[in-house]
Amino acid sequence: MFFLLFCPSISAVQVGETVPVCNAEFKAPVQKLDLTKYRNKVLFVDFWATWCPPCKQSMPFLNALRNELNEKGFEIIAINVDEDSQDAVEFLQQFPVDYPVAYDSLGDCPAKYDVKAMPSSYFIDRQGKVRYVHLGFRRADEVEIRTRVLSLLEEKK
Amino acid sequence: MPGSIVYKKSYSFLLVIIALSTQTACSVAPWERGNLAKKQMLIDPNPNRSALRKHVFDSKESSQGGIGGSGGGCGCN
Numbered sequence: 001m002f003f004l005l006f007c008p009s010i011s012a013v014q015v016g017e018t019v020p021v022c023n024a025e026f027k028a029p030v031q032k033l034d035l036t037k038y039r040n041k042v043l044f045v046d047f048w049a050t051w052c053p054p055c056k057q058s059m060p061f062l063n064a065l066r067n068e069l070n071e072k073g074f075e076i077i078a079i080n081v082d083e084d085s086q087d088a089v090e091f092l093q094q095f096p097v098d099y100p101v102a103y104d105s106l107g108d109c110p111a112k113y114d115v116k117a118m119p120s121s122y123f124i125d126r127q128g129k130v131r132y133v134h135l136g137f138r139r140a141d142e143v144e145i146r147t148r149v150l151s152l153l154e155e156k157k
Numbered sequence: 158m159p160g161s162i163v164y165k166k167s168y169s170f171l172l173v174i175i176a177l178s179t180q181t182a183c184s185v186a187p188w189e190r191g192n193l194a195k196k197q198m199l200i201d202p203n204p205n206r207s208a209l210r211k212h213v214f215d216s217k218e219s220s221q222g223g224i225g226g227s228g229g230g231c232g233c234n
Binding site: 047049051052081082083084107110111115116117118120 | 186187188189190191192194195
């Protein structure tokens with residue numbers, strides 16, 4: 001039982017809770033991830049890695065969705081969890097996305113969010129509260145993701 | 158009593174249990190599976206090559222049986 005104390009899933013983000021503060025940073029320019037800067041926007045926090053095929057499969061769709069709805073107050077924050085962030089940097093040079101990508105090679109953010117699968121996506125409303133968690137990605141999920149984002153965008157500011 | 162054989166054996170047994178516990182207490186988190194996802198971590202890193210070798214082996218050695226092989230030795234199945 002003593003060793004269970006070191007398991008990462010002790011603190012999990014529940015639906016309705018405020019997003020936790022965690023250590024991830026953007027490159028170029030280097031700055032810490034601070035989700036409070038995105039208050040009043042509907043956020044889609046996406047945990048991904050280069051070794052995760054569904055994560056990579058979701059990126060063109062997410063990029064298109066973000067560009068379509070960005071003016072309405074929608075933003076995607078991708079958090080890369082590769083142990084070697086350089087893998088992600090090289091991947092993004094080949095397949096760039098327009099939304100900001102933060103890097104967390106130590107796994108602090110996924111531990112605090114209690115990520116259950118890769119990819120995992122957290123829908124966050126304008127008040128900064130987690131409203132829905134989506135696990136995995138398949139082409140069939142695109143409609144559901146889009147519907148949920150639109151629904152959050154329609155809520156009052 | 159410290160120093161006795163029973164004490165040493167009990168102590169060793171306890172250490173083994175603790176060591177085994179460290180191996181089983183935590184699972185690998187979903188975001189920590191980068192190394193496990195590498196191709197070289199597969200049980201069979203080259204399934205096509207393995208299938209070809211198995212086919213050749215089955216064709217030549219099918220009379221031996223025992224590994225679920227098929228074919229009559231002509232190499233055509």
